[in-house]
Amino acid sequence: MDFTLTEEQQMLKDTVRLFAENELKPKAEHYDRTHEFPMEHVKKLGEMGIMGIVYPEEYNGAGMDYISYAIAVEEVSRGCASTGTIVSAHNSLCLSPIYYFASDDIKKKYLPKLTTGEWIGCFGITEPEAGSDAAGTKTTAELKNGSWVLNGTKNFITNGAVAQVAVVTAVTDKGVGHKGLSFFLIEKGTPGFSVGKVEDKLGICASSTTELVFDNCTIPEGNIIGKRGDGFKISMHTLDGGRVGIAAQAVGIA
Incomplete structure (x- = not known):
C-alpha cells in the first residue's frame, strides 16, 4: 500500500x-x-x-x-x-x-x-445516565400537532456554548430500547432550548463543553434527521x- x-x-x-x-x-x-x-x-x-x-x-x-x-x-x-x-x-x-x-x-x-x-455546530448524545448506552437516553421527543416537543438534558457537549445548530438524540418510542431513538436538529434561539452548566476542565479549555437543556422545546416536524427510530443507526455512523x-x-x- x-x-x-x-x-x-x-x-x-x-x-x-x-x-x-x-x-x-x-x-x-x-x-x-x-x-x-x-x-x-x-x-x-x-x-x-x-x-x-x-x-x-x-x-x-x-x-x-x-x-x-x-x-x-x-x-x-x-x-x-x-x-x-x-x-x-x-x-x-x-x-x-x-x-x-x-x-x-x-x-x-x-x-x-x-x-x-x-x-458552529454541536452534537448531543451524552446524558447523565446515557452515553454509549443509547438505550439509557432520557431526553424525549413527542409529536404534537405537527411539531416535535423535546424535554431533557444533554451534558459534556463540545461547542455547546457557541453552536447555532445542535443535532441531538431523543426517545420517540418508549419501551423498545435503542430502536426508539430518533435524531433532531435544533437551532439556537428556539424557545425552550438553552445552554446549561459550562464545564470547568483541566485542559482544552478554549473548546466549550456544556449542558444542553430542552424544556418543552418545540421544533418543526421536518427537523427530524433521518426516519423515526433511526437515531441509533445514525449515532453509530456518525461516531x-x-x-x-x-x-x-x-x-x-x-
Missing part, C-alpha cells in the same frame, strides 16, 4: 501547518488560560475550507477526502488542541448526520452556513467518522 500523499494533500498539509505555526500556536496558551472561544481562528479556518472539508462544493464545502480531513485536524491540533477539538466535532459530529441523513430542505438551509464556519477526528487530534497533539 502506498502511503505517499497526493500533491493536493501535501499542499493542504503545508498550508495548515503554516497557519498553525503562525496563527494558532502563538495564541494557544492565551485561549486555554482565558477559556475564550477562538472565533478569529475558526473564521479563518472556514475561509480556508477546513470547517467543511469533506462536504461537496454545492454546500460550500471543500469536497476533499477523509485523508485530507485527518491531515487538517492533525495539523490544527499540532498548533492548538482546543481548536483541533472544535474543528473535529463540528465536521464529523454535527455536519455528518445532516449531510448523510437529513432532508434536502434541511441540507440546503443549514449546511452552507456550517461548512464555511459562519455557524465512526468522529473517531477519525479523535485519532488525528491525538497524533497532532503528540
Whole structure:
C-alpha cells in the first residue's frame, strides 16, 4: 500500500501547518488560560475550507477526502488542541448526520452556513445516565400537532456554548430500547432550548463543553434527521467518522 500523499494533500498539509505555526500556536496558551472561544481562528479556518472539508462544493464545502480531513485536524491540533477539538466535532459530529441523513430542505438551509464556519455546530448524545448506552437516553421527543416537543438534558457537549445548530438524540418510542431513538436538529434561539452548566476542565479549555437543556422545546416536524427510530443507526455512523477526528487530534497533539 502506498502511503505517499497526493500533491493536493501535501499542499493542504503545508498550508495548515503554516497557519498553525503562525496563527494558532502563538495564541494557544492565551485561549486555554482565558477559556475564550477562538472565533478569529475558526473564521479563518472556514475561509480556508477546513470547517467543511469533506462536504461537496454545492454546500460550500471543500469536497476533499477523509485523508485530507485527518491531515487538517492533525495539523490544527499540532498548533492548538482546543481548536483541533472544535474543528473535529463540528465536521464529523454535527455536519455528518445532516449531510448523510437529513432532508434536502434541511441540507440546503443549514449546511452552507456550517461548512464555511459562519455557524458552529454541536452534537448531543451524552446524558447523565446515557452515553454509549443509547438505550439509557432520557431526553424525549413527542409529536404534537405537527411539531416535535423535546424535554431533557444533554451534558459534556463540545461547542455547546457557541453552536447555532445542535443535532441531538431523543426517545420517540418508549419501551423498545435503542430502536426508539430518533435524531433532531435544533437551532439556537428556539424557545425552550438553552445552554446549561459550562464545564470547568483541566485542559482544552478554549473548546466549550456544556449542558444542553430542552424544556418543552418545540421544533418543526421536518427537523427530524433521518426516519423515526433511526437515531441509533445514525449515532453509530456518525461516531465512526468522529473517531477519525479523535485519532488525528491525538497524533497532532503528540
